Amino acid sequence: MKNPDLTASAAGHLMIGGVDTVELAQQFGTPLVVYDVAAIRHQIQAFRDSLVANGLRYQISYASKAFATVAMYQLVNQTGIHTDVVSGGELYTALQAGLPAERISFHGNNKSRAELEMAVDHHIGVIILDNFYEIQLLHEILLEKNTNVDVMLRLTPGISAHTHKYIQTGQVDSKFGFDVDSGQADQAVQAVLNIEQMHLIGIHAHIGSQIFGPEGFELLVNKLVDIAADWRAKFHYVPQILNLGGGFGIRYTQADHPLGPETFIDDIAAALKKRVAQRQLELPEIWIEPGRSIVGPAGYNLYTVGARKDIPELTSYVAVDGGMGDNIRPALYQAKYEAVCANHLNAPTVEPVHLAGKYCESGDILIDQAALPAVVPGDLVAVLATGAYGYSMASNYNRNPRPAVVFVENGQAKCVVQRESYADLTRLDQPYL
The missing domain is CATH 2.40.37.10 (Lyase, Ornithine Decarboxylase; Chain A, domain 1)
Structure with missing residues (x-):
């Protein structure tokens, strides 16, 4: 065998x-696509157990672009975790599946007005802002609808995972997010903090996919904690949530040697606790966004x-x-x-x-x-x-x-x-x- x-x-x-x-x-x-549901449940539980064992406040958000159907969203709902969507179609499917809107995050680098209106109308949990145009567009929608929404800022932290260039997302030269080193991130946080209708709950970054070592996540934790400390000094604002994205690698062939969820989470937790102590910050809530690692195997x-x-x-x-x-x-x-x-x-x-x-x-x-x-x-x-x-x-x-x-x-x-x-x-x- x-x-x-x-x-x-x-x-x-x-x-x-x-x-x-x-x-x-x-x-x-x-051809037929077959999913072993017990394997999906087991992987979700492995992430949950590791986060709990490390004493972290957390959310697991299934990155549904990996596989998005009504049945998959129903399974996500049954396990009690969150999901993130990247289009109006994914959002519609999640809502059709009965997934509570407050457990949905909305990603994407070019959300349309219609998609943002849909998200606002259904009172989804958080919209993750990707660029200055989106800040302006969402602000207009919130004013028109006389409502507010929780948001995060997606940052490009200058950290790239060692993966195929098409699935690297954290490096400076990326279509995603606000660049940190150029000062775009600082401009974005100031803009959002000045908008009454937006409640900035945290910051997000994603460094790539099919990652086999924890080093990139450790660097990301240090970078985001340093940004939080910097923003506390500059803007009197500290993010409540650090969303570290996903990208945890899986085994496709005998050449792949992925780490288990517990190894990734243990290393992330250790780096986080050390850095927040150094920067004299409270331990934030941690979000992760596994997709491939939940459904791939x-x-x-x-x-x-x-x-x-x-x-x-x-x-x-x-x-x-x-x-x-x-x-x-x-x-x-x-x-x-x-x-x-x-x-x-x-x-x-x-x-x-x-x-x-x-x-x-x-x-x-x-x-x-x-x-x-x-x-x-x-x-x-x-x-x-x-x-x-x-x-x-x-x-x-x-x-x-x-x-x-x-x-x-x-x-x-x-x-x-x-x-x-x-x-x-x-x-x-x-x-x-």
């Missing part, structure tokens, strides 16, 4: 949440094997019935995954193959060198750890319907997103002639 965390049935089939993947494929078809993409192309002295191509339309990450920024033959989980691997998708692009390769048994047409392949940014970035490229999504828990499977039909593809089309 390739991955010791995987479970096989007596028939040698991959099991997820007590459910046979072969049966899932037969019942729901492929819990997700699996199931595919049926189709065509095979063998080229003498070169790596063979094995094609499946999905691809970049349901997981764009390998084509977008060379994300790495592992796969197993789900209907022969214990079969020995015999060759590396290019695990290719069915889309009309040469770059539609899910895994460049996938170690698999000798699969044949009709076999079931499971790509592991696909729960983050797979379905949420899915498309209808080549007019392929998006897959169904199934939640499994305690041996039970429930379809939470129906598979799109061909009719769905033309539902919004309008005739020209």
Whole structure:
């Protein structure tokens, strides 16, 4: 067996949440996205336990851009944590799921007037301001509606995680947030403190994604605490909340060695307590925004094997019935995954193959060198750890319907997103002639 965390049935089939993947494929078809709900719950609880053990006041806010559906927001609601959204569509979905508005944060670097009005009208918990235009726009809306709102300021602290350049967000040269070193952050805090309708509850920063070491978070804690102390001296204002963002790494391949939530949180707490003591500040409330680390390891993409192309002295191509339309990450920024033959989980691997998708692009390769048994047409392949940014970035490229999504828990499977039909593809089309 390739991955010791995987479970096989007596028939040698991959099991997820007590459910046979072969049966899932037969019942729901492929390509299919499957989530192990217990794994999601376990990860949320691991973050919660670590924060409590360190004596911190805290909020866990699920970064829903990783995977946002009604069912996922319902699960978030059931666990009692917060969520953050980055669009009107995510906000609408969260509200449709019954998630209390006060447990929603609104991110984004270019929120529209309509989106901000929607957030204000529903009295969401906090709007995280990203730029000066947004401060002005939100102020106008609050005056028009004669109301107020809690806000945070997103800062770019000049700290970048060692990740792909597309998922670094804390460095100075970023589209996100108010730059600290240039003085933009100081200008922003003065502007917001002078607006009666905005209640500035804290500051936020996010240094990147798929982070494997705590050092970046320790630097971020020190930087934000120093900013808080600086603002106390300059503006007689101390943030109540330090929102450290997310980006906690997960295992995609054997080359990845992620830390557990407790290690990240222990290091963050130690750095925080030391720095606030040095700067003579009270211990603030800490918010974190895990997304990938909550849903990523819990997700699996199931595919049926189709065509095979063998080229003498070169790596063979094995094609499946999905691809970049349901997981764009390998084509977008060379994300790495592992796969197993789900209907022969214990079969020995015999060759590396290019695990290719069915889309009309040469770059539609899910895994460049996938170690698999000798699969044949009709076999079931499971790509592991696909729960983050797979379905949420899915498309209808080549007019392929998006897959169904199934939640499994305690041996039970429930379809939470129906598979799109061909009719769905033309539902919004309008005739020209």
